[in-house]
Amino acid sequence: MEGIKHKMKVHFISLGCKTNQYESNAMEQSFIKKSYEIVDEKEKADIYVINTCSVTNIAERKSRQFLRRAKAINPDAIVIASGCYVQVAKEEISKIKEVDLVLGINEKNKIVEIVEDYLKNSHISKNQDINKKDKDEKIDKNKNTNINTNAIVTDVMHKDEYEEFGIITYTEVTRAVIKIQDGCDRFCTYCIIPYARGKVRSRQPENIISEIKEIAKKGIQEVVLTGIHIASYGKDFSEDDTKKYRKLYGYNDTYEKFDPKEDLKTGGFRLIELLEQINKIDEIKRIRLGSIEPKLITEEFVNRLSKLKKICHHFHLSLQSGCNETLKRMNRRYTVEEFENICKILRKAYQDVILTTDIIVGFPNETNEEFERTYNFLKRIKFYKMHIFKYSPKRGTVAEKMDNQIDGNIKEMRSQKLIELSNENQKEYNQSYIGKVVSVLFEEKDSDGYYKGHTDNYLLVKIKSEKCLENIICNVKIIKSDGLELIGEINNN
Ligand code: SF4
Structure with missing residues (x-):
């Protein structure tokens, strides 16, 4: 087993938020420390770790697709599911026939140990949930026994x-x-x-x-x-x-x-x-x-x-709705008036502050009038960028059981309207930067030969340069706005 172990290749797919990204990175490091090789998607791996996300139904669907795809790429690979989707629907995940291991949130920092145990112990059957609470409980998929696939796994894990x-x-x-x-x-x-x-x-x-x-x-x-x-x-x-x-x-x-x-x-x-x-x-x-x-x-x-x-000077403040009644149903604990004041405090403290936000459209019972209130509020606040989510009911949440779920077409229309507003705001902000000098931390060169980086208030800026600019902070003069991006040149003055 030792000999094989050192040649094993591991591929990670991380869905969702930055926290998941951090944890995937941490798990990768534990494999590297034990001499496993981390490979990208171009190579066939022996172990696939899909760090799933459950924040939306789309994220869950993608998580399932990745789990299945991993086994299709290498039928002999060990496919491991971890992350938030596992936490809320471990039985459902356990029943996906392509999944070999289901890793609970507390087990992430022991992933290598668990994989090695799995490899050693042939008595551990496939699709067995390895969380310690259930360590000896075999999940027998074929008999489809008393597993409640809608169970929410809470503090036990x-x-x-x-x-x-x-x-x-x-x-x-x-x-x-x-x-x-x-x-x-x-x-x-x-x-x-x-x-x-x-x-x-x-x-x-x-x-x-x-x-x-x-x-x-x-x-x-x-x-x-x-x-x-x-x-x-x-x-x-x-x-x-x-x-x-x-x-x-x-x-x-x-x-x-x-x-x-x-x-x-x-x-x-x-x-x-x-x-x-x-x-x-x-x-x-x-x-x-x-x-x-x-x-x-x-x-x-x-x-x-x-x-x-x-x-x-960039703050991402999750607003979710610009209507007090909707916010109340969402159990967000502020009013639009309080939120507006919060924006004022930040704008007073930082002249160049950029505010971005998340908005959910089509929350249960969101009437046309409520949506219009949100729209007008957003016009007034003028975020640089808004991430718009069409509400989709999540199993096990309070809102899932609320009456008056909103029709998909209405959600789509509301979403489009807010995306347009967000794009207009972003273009207008970007235009106001033409001629200004900003400080940019450059990250990488794109396929068109532009170095791309962000200002401290998170504007995306790109420039052409012969010199390698990776990980360099430079003063850049913005010369034009190309839709949602800013193009500049090194400012030598
Ligand atoms: S603040 Fe609300 S939206 Fe954010 S993670 Fe907590 S419950 Fe979810």
Whole structure:
């Protein structure tokens, strides 16, 4: 077995969010450490890991397709399913005949061990769920016994503490995604993620800081802080831990205690304290925040944030709807008036701030009038870019059972209308940049010979250059806007 092991090739497919991407990266590293070879899709692999996503029905469908396709590419390969879809529908996944192993969320950092056990133990039948709770429970697909395929797997699979992957070796050269927490306690009525990921578990700050210091040594200049609900970072730290971290990072030991129900209030050791510490790491030039809960943004938070020079002036605030009644049905805990104020706070603090958002259209009971209110609100707020999702019911959520599900054609029309608005906004913003000089971190050269990179406020800029610009920050003068992209030239002045 040892001899075979060292020749084994592993291919990863990661669907969904940046947190999944981080975890796939971490699992890849555990294989590399044990001398497995990570290969891309062009090569036939011996092990396929599909890190699934469950955020939409489309993501689930894609996950199933990838699982099946992997076995079609190599019928002898071990096909492993992990990720959020597994968490919410493990029986359903277990019944896909192409799947060999179903990996629970707590098992991701033990993936190599589990694969090696699987290889060694011929008594483990295919499609057996290997989560420890059910380790000896064989799932007999042929008899199709008493498995409830709609079962939601909740806390049984989650630990109380953050599952640490250790320091990951990054293959990226410019930007690295760093996971700072897992889980979410918000329970928006349309969302399955709290069931899939469990309650908020924050990563210890020392581990985050050491990982970022390590990657900084490798020349990576930008970190993107990610998680399932990063605004909740630190809310789960015990009083003793909070005191310990405050002492360790030089904060005084008196701090405002907060009611756990008000989980976004600052105090203790929360996101802002973590950002203040990351900001001190010399080699890191940019700190980008992943999607954030709007209510995190208060005058107090932004006051401290705006003192941190490395924070990117781009905030992705998930709004979801511009109508208070719809927001209430979604269990989003803010009003449009509060949201508008949050945008004002950010726009006042950062002149060049870019705001982007996610919107769901066709949420149950969304009348024409409600949608018009959303449309008018979005026109007023003028996001740079909006990601538009047509609502689709997720099994096991509150919204799935709501009356007045909206017709698909109506959802499509609403979605088109908002996509057009988003594109208009983006073009208009881009036009306003012509002639301006911006600082761009270049990432890669595309097939047309352009170097592409992002400004700190996340505008995509491309330029032609003879010189290699990969992982270099340059001042670029924008010369034209090509639809949704900006084209520039090096500014030597
Ligand atoms: S905040 Fe809402 S939408 Fe986001 S992960 Fe939590 S429950 Fe889902």
